Amino acid sequence: MTIRLTNTKTRRKEPFKPIDRENVQMYVCGPTVYDRAHLGNARPAIVFDVLFRLLREVYGPDHVTYVRNFTDVDDKIIARADETGRDIGQITAETTQWYLDDMAAVGVMEPTHMPRATDYIPQMVAMIEGLVKDGHAYAAEGHVLFAVDSWKDSYGKLSGRSVDDMIAGARVEVAPYKRNPMDFVLWKPSTGDQPGWDSPWGRGRPGWHIECSAMAKALLGDTFDIHGGGNDLMFPHHENEIAQSCCANHTDRMANVWLHNEMLQVEGKKMSKSLGNFFTVRDLLDQGVPGEVIRFVMLSTHYRKPMDWTEKKREEAEKTLRKWYAQVSEALDNAEPYENVVQALEDDLNTAGAIAELHQLSLAGDTPSLRSSLRLLGFLDNGIPEWAAVPQVDLFPYVSLLTKARETAMETKDFAEVDRLKTLLTEAGVEVRMSRAGVDLIPDAGFDPSKLEGILS
Structure with missing residues (x-):
């Protein structure tokens, strides 16, 4: 069976055809590292981790390249440094490791590459220079902005909106140096106490959107297979990535397939600090919720549907995993993943369907297939976890x-x-x-x- 994925750009579920079967490529937007990852941040990490595992299963572990970046220069990071009086480098190093530790706790494998934006400033400057030279960007008052009018016929195709609609419905920064309200920043000036790099437009730092375009080009090339992220990034971030990448690389596309996961709720409500239902992955781990349970709850809902975190789901997930771990504790780890589980994942990453198949394997007592299928979904990477260990009693x-x-x-x-x-x-x-x-x-x-x-x- 062929992998089929719902392409945001075409609004259709399509057979996945890699550009090169020997090197399947995927880029996913990673975190801005200034604080702990909240529970919503874990969803794309887990979703695309499962896709990474599926691609490795289908094409071979040595034939998949997965890039997930760290944004380590950003106004939020600067603000956090100002609030705390700490060095920006210390903050980003600490929070980057926090993210890696917390994602490892929920079973997320490390991608092939994890570039940090500050390591790719020269590539960003070069890309911006090319955009200015080709008339797709312009300098104004120490800033460089992408000229949306230069690519107006194609801008908005990902989100399915016209430029006029986006202007009417978006919060756009009003600035006198903009030619068009939708023009977005590629480079901005830095004051003496802010991080900055020399450039043809003076000392400054990159805008958020150019980071991913430069890192993706450096590590994957002008065009690659899959670009993913949360659907909150569809506009403006991914829309702007496409515009600047296509114009800079003289291509008609950045990625062949665009995948977006839906957002997370808590007990039926949007997670927010004002509602008192905001918590980080580390909060749950410190409360004794196992990382595997967090992962299971996440995967119980299809990635394109809103995911509702509830206490009931957490309890059921822990009970199910304890039962399955007890079943497979003595099973040999030499079986192939169950065909129906693989087919569910190949059908637009239907993790909820895959879990339903695991229940059937459990009922049938097929412990070797249950164990191997759990591994495909990102469980048992390190064996039976200590929290689920069953006392050894001869029954x-x-x-x-x-x-x-x-x-x-x-x-x-x-x-x-x-x-x-x-x-x-x-x-x-x-x-x-x-x-x-x-x-x-x-x-x-x-x-x-x-x-x-x-x-x-």
Whole structure:
């Protein structure tokens, strides 16, 4: 089956055809590093991590290049330095490591490349120079701005809006040096106490949008396969990336496929500090919520639908993972991912469908396929996590006891003893499964071996 992805630019689900099967390329916009990653920041990291894993599964681990950047020069970072009196370099180094640690905790693999914007200033300056030379940008009062009118017929195709509509509906910076309200900053002047670099337009720093265009070109080339991010970046960030990249590289596209994940809610409401429902990934981890549980809840909703984080979902996710980890704890790690799980992911990254297939594998007792399929979805990278470890208790005597009780009950038609044993096992945290094939006992969340004492006597 071919991977099919919903391309934001065409509004269609399309077969994915890489430019080069030997080097499939993906770029995803990463964080601006000035604080802890909030829960919403984790969604694109997890979504595109699953896509990275799927591409590696289909094309081979050595044939996929994934770039996710760090924005380490930005007005928010400067503001944080002013607030705290700390050095900008210290802030960005610290918060970058925070991000890496928190994403690792939720099972996100490190991409092939993680460029920092400040390492690519010369490439940004060169790209801006080319845009000015070709008439797509102009200098004004120490700034350099992209001239939207120079690419007006194509600007807005990603978000599906005309320039006039965008002007009417967008918050655009009003500045006397702009020729058009929609023109956006490529380079801005820096004062003496702000980070800055020498350029043909004076000492300054790059605008936000040019960063990704320069880094993507340097690491992936003029055109590549997939560009992803949250749908809040579609306009203006991704729209501006396309405009400046196509004009600078003399191409008709930046990426062949554009993917955008929907936003996150908490208990049905938009996450915000004013509502008191704003929290970071680290907040949850410090409260004892396992990273695998955060990942599971995220993947339980399709990436193109709003994801609602609820306490109920968290509890159910932890219970499910405990059960599955107990099932696969002794399974050999030599099976291929279950075909139906792979097919669900190939169908526009349907992680919710993939999880439904995992439930079926669990019910069928196919533990090797369950284990390998969990790994494909980003679980078990480091084995069974400590929080889900089940006490090693030999349950075979209890299986034998319940099997004999059931055989007797089938003859006498009196199931009281079977029901009694099932109740005792369930109270001890053991899931009881009875079928024609026999009896299975699976330690569940909260399994307490001490509660089994006396059952055999």
